Amino acid sequence: xxxxxxxxxxxxxxxxxxxxxxxxxxxxxxxxxxxxxxxxxxxxxxxxxxxxxxxxxxxxxxxxxxxxxxxxxxxxxxxxxxxxxxxxxxxxxxxxxxxxxxxxxxxxxxxxxxxxxxxxxxxxxxxxxxxxxxxxxxxxxxxxxxxxxxxxxxxxxxxxxxxxxxxxxxxxxxxxxxxxxxxxxxxxxxxxxxx
Numbered sequence: 001x002x003x004x005x006x007x008x009x010x011x012x013x014x015x016x017x018x019x020x021x022x023x024x025x026x027x028x029x030x031x032x033x034x035x036x037x038x039x040x041x042x043x044x045x046x047x048x049x050x051x052x053x054x055x056x057x058x059x060x061x062x063x064x065x066x067x068x069x070x071x072x073x074x075x076x077x078x079x080x081x082x083x084x085x086x087x088x089x090x091x092x093x094x095x096x097x098x099x100x101x102x103x104x105x106x107x108x109x110x111x112x113x114x115x116x117x118x119x120x121x122x123x124x125x126x127x128x129x130x131x132x133x134x135x136x137x138x139x140x141x142x143x144x145x146x147x148x149x150x151x152x153x154x155x156x157x158x159x160x161x162x163x164x165x166x167x168x169x170x171x172x173x174x175x176x177x178x179x180x181x182x183x184x185x186x187x188x189x190x191x192x193x194x195x
Contacts, residue, residue, distance in 0.1 A: 005113075008106040015099045022095060026088055049160055055114050059156040062107020063179065064165065066100055070173040071166075073097045097173075104177035115149040150182055157187050164189045 024034045043065050050057040073092060080089035157165075165187045174184070 005110055008110070012103045012106055015103065019096050019099070022091055026091060046160065055111065055152075056156050056160050058107045058111040058114070059153055060160050062104055063111060063153065063183070064157060064161055066104040066107060067169075067174055067177065067179075067184065068166075069100050070097075070104060070177065071168065071170045073100065074170060101173055101177050104174070108178040111153065112149055115152050116145070119145060119148065153183055154186060
């Protein structure tokens, strides 16, 4: 993998450590502590399930779980504000939320890179594409290849993630992270219309 891959994920790890430190300190300010409340372990379960497959790890951890964070953070921020906790809302809005977009973007970028590298088998040409693997790549790379990358994403998510993705989706933040609705909508819960 190119050096930029490691640079991106060292930054993600650094950000996540910082988020934990900030949020744990905030919980203490509020008279609580990390671990005081029950939480699900879906992220950890996914980390274990994808531990031997980098492509799956990028898809599930960064393009499913991180993207879900993008979906729920605006509502979470609003709830803290309405509940009178502007300090926590500010922390989530100004620090956590923008950094989560970059974490999701890193997953999308390197998922595309690995798919293109396996398709082309040419590491040098893929290394030059790494800065271009955004939505703009649709015009630069054949549509068929782009569709194959998205189909690969769908296959991996269906294999490693239990259940459908849950809307509503934060389309603006997801787009800022580099992937549009063609990536996630086919994997979503479908609304049933009854008459």
